[in-house]
């Protein structure tokens with residue numbers, strides 16, 4: 001088998017209110033397991049997922065699991081630095097966690113942007129969909145509209161418990177990040193490397209919709 005020759009390393013944030021399932025989503029995605037036992041995240045946690053994007057390309061995702069607890073708020077924001085994308089998660093059984101989504105998004109946009117000044121790609125996850133659809137997510141049109149208004153690149157109903165849509169949501173986010181990276185590469189002069197890009201270790205540009 002031919003060895004992959006394009007590699008990308010992306011830092012991704014997973015944020016949202018307390019107990020919405022951020023850690024569980026990462027655990028399901030990276031370790032293929034789930035626990036119903038709840039243990040609050042203290043500060044920040046990490047996990048690495050390797051994706052064989054296509055036969056020539058490997059994408060390494062560094063997932064930063066940021067504590068939802070308010071008391072860690074100011075501390076955790078420093079970890080946003082140099083992220084290339086994010087998932088914002090809410091719990092479909094707790095409407096208040098959906099109401100907080102716009103705040104998470106505007107906070108993220110105020111603290112993080114791409115080197116070209118554009119916002120980073122963010123996918124919204126309506127988690128715990130195995131438990132019902134109490135929030136407005138059963139109205140697809142409203143969610144699409146909400147995402148458009150708030151600048152999300154997409155949204156998915158997910159379940160860490162039942163392993164629903166987590167891979168799909170990740171692929172959607174990575175696809176947008178790869179496309180953003182193509183734009184960034186085009187805007188950079190050939191012999192100038194912007195310091196921000198060192199975190200995403202660009203070997204070459206792939207997956208670009210415009211190619």
Ligand SMILES: Nc1nc2c(ncn2[C@@H]2O[C@H](COP(=O)(O)OP(=O)(O)OP(=O)(O)O)[C@@H](O)[C@H]2O)c(=O)[nH]1
Pocket residue numbers: 016017018019020021022023024025035036037038039040041042066067068069127128129130131158159160161162
């Ligand atoms: N039914 C169901 N329960 C879930 C799902 N995802 C997470 N949970 C449960 O929800 C609780 C909180 O999950 P966590 O993953 O710890 O939530 P978190 O967002 O990481 O919490 P903090 O780190 O404290 O902000 C745990 O008891 C999980 O088992 C899901 O998709 N379905």
